[in-house]
Amino acid sequence: MHREKEVAEKVIAREIAEEVAMEVLPTEEVVVAETAEEFNAENGLIPQVKNERPKKLVVYLPNNLNLGKLLKEEPPKEMPLRNIDHVKDNMAQILHVISYLPSVKKDFDYEGNKGFIPLNRQKLQKSGIHDYNVYLDYLVEKGIILANSRYVKGTLSKGIKFSEQYAFSKIKKSFITKKTLVKAANKKTAEANLQIQQQYPYLYKSWISGKLSFDHRAALRDLENKLNNDKAAFLEKHNMTEIEYYEEQLKMDSASREKVKYPTKQYNSNYLLMDRLQRQEYFWKIDKKAGRLHTILTQMSKDFRKFVSYDGQKLVGIDLRNSQPLLATALLDKNIFNNNPIIMNKIREHNPYHCPPPHPLLC
Secondary structure (H helix, E strand, O other), X not given: OHXXXXXXXXXXXXXXXXXXXXXXXXXXXXXXXOOHHHHHHHOOOOOHHHOOOOOOEEEEEEOOOOHHHHHHHOOOOOOOOOOHHHHHHHHHHHHHHHHHHHHHOXXXXXXXXXXXXXXXXXXXXXXXXXXXXXXXXXXXXXXXXXXXOOOEOOOEOOEEEEOHHHHOOOEEEEEEOOHHHHHHHHHHHHHHHHHHHHHOHHHHHHHOOOOEEEOHHHHHHHHHHHHHHHHHHHHHHHOOOHHHHHHHHHOOOOOOOOOOOOHHHHHHHHHHHHHHHHOOOOOEEEOOOOOXXXXXXXXXXXXXXXXXXXXXEEOOOOOOOOHHHHHHHHHHOHHHHHOOHHHHHHHXXXXXXXXXXXXXXXX
């Protein structure tokens, strides 16, 4: 079991590192628009569902960080690029990884990795960020991030994380316009959209139909109220601030650590997903292990799905009790299984290692 857990954690760490986020958004808060169309017009964004390429992307950074002002007042001693705006964009993209990945990759033990986000340096180079060590050194020097260069097999991955000053700050949006970063992000988005369009055309069509609506203004009000209530409850329960409790958790081993939902991190995760939903930046991912489709709605907290509607109708959730045994009959009943080749093909596609001959049904 220990060996299996170690391999699983290593695979997850590699998958996270390979998914260095290619998204982007503003250094100052934008007034919430009434509709997604107004929002896109105000922010110069083009809905990706129309297969048009946005000229600027969005990153999410700590609200108490003014990266542009810092670079203007204290520019790096080594300037990799002449254009200071491109330097800022590269740094913003790196920092965005810290904010973004925990919001969409929730199956990785970040606390077990001492809070560090695995960082794939080769992916940074391919995205157009060269001389990344200069950027990392500057961000460490200015006390914005902490960097971990150590790797302990099955225990600790190389990575970066925000310093205490920024670790539990609310996030804001900031735009990136550097062409190489924008191009790399657009390519990744186009590839993901194409995969879903080809494998799940009926689902893709429903997403881009224009019938999906989101009450962004009401959702944000609810999100702010929830943050205030949750922070008060957290302080009352633990008698510590979030950062104080978090630092204590990092000192413990995995067996002793308590699974905790930190209010600010929950806020940031939902803020990010709400913003992408409002901008019609729908993302899809097919789980490589089981073929499950993950979307922006499955990532979002159920508390805020009430603000989403489709074709004027509110969404509802249906939970089928004991559904797994019912669905398993398709595998256990030979006649049902043989008459439905889709099941066998999907199992082979996503779990080829579960098909050892001479299994009478799967092979």
